[in-house]
Amino acid sequence: MKNFLNALEDKFGAIRIEKEVSTSFEAAKILREHPKDLVILENIAESEIPVVSGLCNTREKIAHALSTEVAGILPIIVEGMKTPQPIQTVNEVSDIYKTSKKADLSELPVLTHYQRDGGAYLTSGVIIAQDPESGTRNASIHRMLVLDDNHLTVRIVPRHLYTYHQRAEALDEPLEIAIAIGMNPATLLATTTSIPITADELEVANSFHQGNMGVVQCENVDLQVPEAEIILEGKILPGERADEGPFVDLTDTYDVVRQEPVIELEKMHLKENAMYHAILPAGFEHRLLQGLPQEPRIFQAVQNTVPTVQNVVLTEGGCCWLHAAVSIQKQTQGDGKNVMMAALAAHPSLKHVVVVDEDIDIFDPEDLEYAMATRVKGDDDILIVPKARGSSLDPAALPDGTTTKVGVDATKPLDKKDKFERVSLSE
Ligand code: MN
Numbered sequence: 001m002k003n004f005l006n007a008l009e010d011k012f013g014a015i016r017i018e019k020e021v022s023t024s025f026e027a028a029k030i031l032r033e034h035p036k037d038l039v040i041l042e043n044i045a046e047s048e049i050p051v052v053s054g055l056c057n058t059r060e061k062i063a064h065a066l067s068t069e070v071a072g073i074l075p076i077i078v079e080g081m082k083t084p085q086p087i088q089t090v091n092e093v094s095d096i097y098k099t100s101k102k103a104d105l106s107e108l109p110v111l112t113h114y115q116r117d118g119g120a121y122l123t124s125g126v127i128i129a130q131d132p133e134s135g136t137r138n139a140s141i142h143r144m145l146v147l148d149d150n151h152l153t154v155r156i157v158p159r160h161l162y163t164y165h166q167r168a169e170a171l172d173e174p175l176e177i178a179i180a181i182g183m184n185p186a187t188l189l190a191t192t193t194s195i196p197i198t199a200d201e202l203e204v205a206n207s208f209h210q211g212n213m214g215v216v217q218c219e220n221v222d223l224q225v226p227e228a229e230i231i232l233e234g235k236i237l238p239g240e241r242a243d244e245g246p247f248v249d250l251t252d253t254y255d256v257v258r259q260e261p262v263i264e265l266e267k268m269h270l271k272e273n274a275m276y277h278a279i280l281p282a283g284f285e286h287r288l289l290q291g292l293p294q295e296p297r298i299f300q301a302v303q304n305t306v307p308t309v310q311n312v313v314l315t316e317g318g319c320c321w322l323h324a325a326v327s328i329q330k331q332t333q334g335d336g337k338n339v340m341m342a343a344l345a346a347h348p349s350l351k352h353v354v355v356v357d358e359d360i361d362i363f364d365p366e367d368l369e370y371a372m373a374t375r376v377k378g379d380d381d382i383l384i385v386p387k388a389r390g391s392s393l394d395p396a397a398l399p400d401g402t403t404t405k406v407g408v409d410a411t412k413p414l415d416k417k418d419k420f421e422r423v424s425l426s427e
Helices: 004-013 027-032 057-067 070-082 158-169 185-190 201-208 284-304 335-344 364-373 412-422
Strands: 015-021 037-046 052-053 091-093 099-102 126-130 137-141 142-148 151-154 175-182 212-219 224-226 230-244 258-270 309-314 323-328 354-358 382-389 400-411
Touching: 015 027, 027 037, 052 335, 057 070, 057 185, 057 284, 070 201, 070 284, 070 309, 126 158, 126 224, 137 201, 137 258, 142 230, 151 230, 158 175, 158 230, 175 224, 175 258, 175 309, 185 201, 201 224, 212 382, 284 309, 284 323, 284 335, 323 335, 335 354, 335 400, 354 364, 364 400
Parallel strands: 015 037, 091 212, 323 354, 354 400
Antiparallel strands: 037 052, 099 258, 126 137, 126 175, 142 151, 151 258, 175 230, 212 224, 230 258, 309 323, 382 400
C-alpha cells in the first residue's frame, strides 16, 4: 500500500485529515465532501488504524494504477481477461505481516456511513474462496455488515461465490474464506471483472501486474490471497442467515434488507502501520469499481455488430451502471441504432445509451451533451423500448422489474457530414 499510495499522492495530491474523526458518520461525511480526492484520515477515534479512501475514485487514478491513459483502461481489461497469468510467488504470512492474532473487528476502523444504515460496513473487502467441487479460486468484492467482533453478514449476489457457498451448504460444510482489505487498485479492479466461473480473478490481476503479483499462503484456511494491508481468515457458516441492510447502493438510494449468509472469522493479519481502505457507498470509487469492469462486455457485444466501435463508458453521472455512451467510426447509415440495441442487450441493467462519432470525447460530459445538442433530431434518432427487464437498482423501474430503455443516436448523418464538421477540431 505505502508504495502505490505515495506514488498516487505525488501525482494526484491527497487530503490528509489530522484531527480525530469518528467511524460513526463523521468519517463518511468527510469523504462525501471530497468525492474525487484521495483522502487519508490519520486519527480515528475508535481505532489505531488510519483510513484511506478514494484510491480509485477517478478514471485518471485507475489509469495510473494500470500504467495507461483513461481511454486505455478498457483495452487493458479486455487483454487481462483474455490472458490471465498463473501466479509464481507465494509468501508466508510471517514474511509480510507484523501482527497475527485472533480476529477482532473492533480493532478495525469500520465505518457507519449513513443514518438509516444497518450498521458498520466493510466496503473494500475482497473475499477469496475455492469451489468445493472443482477447486477453482474466486475473488470478489462484497459489502459486509459487522454483527459482532468476529461475525459479519455478507451480501452475495447469485454469481460465483454464491455458487461455491450453495455447493458447500449442500454438503453441510462451511466454506473457508479469506478477506483481503487494502489492496493495490489494479488487483482490486481485477476482482470486479465479470469473467467465467472457471477463470481466476487473481490471475487476471496478475496480468495487470505483468506477472509480478505475489500471494500469501493463509494459516488457518487453505487459501492463497493477494498481498493486502489486512487479511482476515474464516468461513461462511452453512445454514446460517442474518439481516443484511439497509445499505446505500450505487444509485445513492437505499437497498432493501435481505437474509444473507454469515461469516465467522478466526484470524487476522496486519502489516506494520497497516491502513484500512474504506469505499464510500454511492461514491465515485464504489461506482467505478462496480461499473467500469462492465464496459469491456458492452464493448465486445457492440464490436460483434459494428466492428469500428472505438470505446465505451458507463458514465459517472449515470452511476456507472444505468447510462452508457459508445463512440463509433460510423460507416453505414443505421449503425447508431444497431449499436444501441447491442449495448442494451449486453448489459441488462443499462437504461439509456447514447451513440456518438469518434470526434466526441465520451469521457467528457460536456462533449457528450454537445453531440446530443447538435446531432440529434428527436423524431428520427430516439429509440424507446418499453417494458424491458431493467436494473433492480433503478428507482424508476416497475415492481415487476421492467423499465423503459432509451437509445439516442447522436451520430452525424453520413450524407451531411460537412454541415457537422467541428471547426475547432479541423482548423
Ligand atoms: Mn469469478
